[in-house]
Each structure stands twice: as C-alpha cells, then as structure tokens.
Amino acid sequence: MSLFVARPAWRNRAAIWPHLGQFAILGFLAMCLFQSLSYLAAETTTATNMAVFTALTPLLTVGLSAVMLGEDPTAGMVGGALLSLAGLIYLVSGGDLTALLRDGVHPGDALMLVAAFVYALYGVLLKRWSLPVAGWQSTYMQALCALAVMFPAFLATPAPLRQLNAETLPLIAYAGGLASVVLPFLWIRGVQQLGPSRCAIFMNLLPVLTAAAAIVMLGEPVRPFHVIGGGLALAGVICAQIFRRPLARRRALASE
Amino acid sequence: MIKQKAAFLYPFAAIVLWAGNVIASRLSAHTIGRRPSPSIGCCWRSR
Secondary structure (H helix, E strand, O other), X not given: OHHHHHHHHHHOHHHHHHHHHHHHHHHHHHHHHHHHHHHHHOOOOOHHHHHHHHOOHHHHHHHHHHHHOOOOOEHHHHXXXXXXXXXXXXXXXXXXXXXXXXXXXXXXXXXXXXXXXXXXXXXXXXXXXXXXXXXXXXXHHHHHHHHHHHHHHHHHOOHHHOOOOOOHHHHHHXXXXXXXXXXXXXXXXXXXXXXXXXXXXXXXXXXXXXXXXXXXXXXXXXXXXXXXXXXXXXXXXXXXXXXXXXXXXXXXXXXX | OHHHHXXXXXXXXXXXXXXXXXXXXXXXXXXXXXXXXXXXHHHHHHO
C-alpha cells in the first residue's frame, strides 16, 4: 500500500494528523484485536462456528448504533437479522436444534463472540466519527497503526510459531493483503455509503459462504439443512433491504 | 438507483473475502502446528 498511498497520505497529513488517535483505535479493533481473536479461535472451533458467531455482528451493531448513534433500527433490519439468525442456527445445528446444546461451547466460540462485538464497535465508530480522509488513506493509516502493535507481537512470538515457508507465506499474504487491506477498504466504502447497520446485515451471508467454501475445500456434502438454513439467512438479508421503514415511525403512527 | 445498488457490492465482496479469511485461519491453525483438539474434529464430522 505504501507504494501508492504513502505519498498522497503524506500530502494529506494536515487532515490525517488530528485523527491519528481515532485511526489507531480503528486499526487496533479491526486489524489487531478482531484478527487475533479470530486466529486464536480457529485453534479450538470450526470454520462454520466462527462464521456464525461473526454473523452475530449485525445484531450487535443494531444495538450499538441505537445506543451510540441514536439510529432508529428499521423493521427490515430487526426482522431480517432475526430471520437470518434463525437460519444460521438451523444451519449450524445440522437440522437438529438440540445439537448446539449437546455439543457444548468451545473456547473458540467465546473468543469469536468477543470478536463479533469488537467488529460491531468498529463499524459503529467508523460511522460515528466519519473521518474526513479518503478510503484508501483511511485503511492505510489504520494498517500502519495496526502494524505498530502487531510487529512487536510478531517478534515476541516463539520462532517455531512464526516460520516463513511455502505453507505459511500464502496464508500470510491472504491475511496481510486481501483480509487486512482490501477487505477493510471494501467494508469502509460499504459503511460510508450504506451505514453500519445496513452494511452489517451482509454479515449474515458469511456462514453460508464459509460453509460453501468448506464443502468445496473439505468435500462436505450439501444437505437439506444447508439449503434451508442458508435460504433463511439470504431471506433475512433481502428482508433488510426491502423493509426500510424505521420502527420508531411505525410506533408513532400506531399511537396516533 | 444504479449507484445505490452498486454500493451493495462493497459489503458483499468484503464478505466473500471474509469467508476466505475464516478458511485461511483454520488452515493456519493446522499449518502452524497448533492443531485443534480432536473433539472439535469429532463435532465437525458429527454435524
């Protein structure tokens, strides 16, 4: 990123400098804390569980937006989030809703719950601060701040756990490039144009796409609960896009 | 209207990358040497 963003960012330093603390907080939340929690969780839970807990972010975002931004949730957002969540629970349980209770909770699941809260907070803060810096420069500054935190942590990691070889380099490239640079940039643009609550509804697609990737990469068969659960999750996303009337206005009309 | 619809592509593309990140994190858990506990694998298979 430095090749094509550092120079414009330096020219724009007068606008960036006053918000350095906010960039540091955003970078820490999205690129350090969320990623670290996710990778720690990956050691003790499944990919699908990780995706499902991440998909709780829209619900947390709606709640945080109401508290921090005074934003009125729409009927579609609340109903769509609940519908998607029901689909996700059905998907994860494999069509047997008691399976979640029977299989217990892994430490990774708890870590992912914290991670979901962290990312919801990131989205809401992004909207609340509305920093006057262009998308790539914003991502770049967040990445620099995250680098300042993560690089010492990398050096402190025992050597056997930070080997650079043919197996680890592609994963590092994905995490460092697509997941840490392109993904936040796309997310920031989405949040800027759609708002955190509406944007976060898309998170409900994550378990469906992750399950699909697991099916392809791990050879998992497509079962009815994949179709039913995934279909409900998609229906929730569509619902959120169609029904945009704020709940508060509906309540006001009802009281008249 | 077209611009509004195009705006939805940003979070959608981000989610696609995010799904890849989840898979990558699971792969890294194996690659780096800290394999998940056997019980996790049993749960995954049972589902």
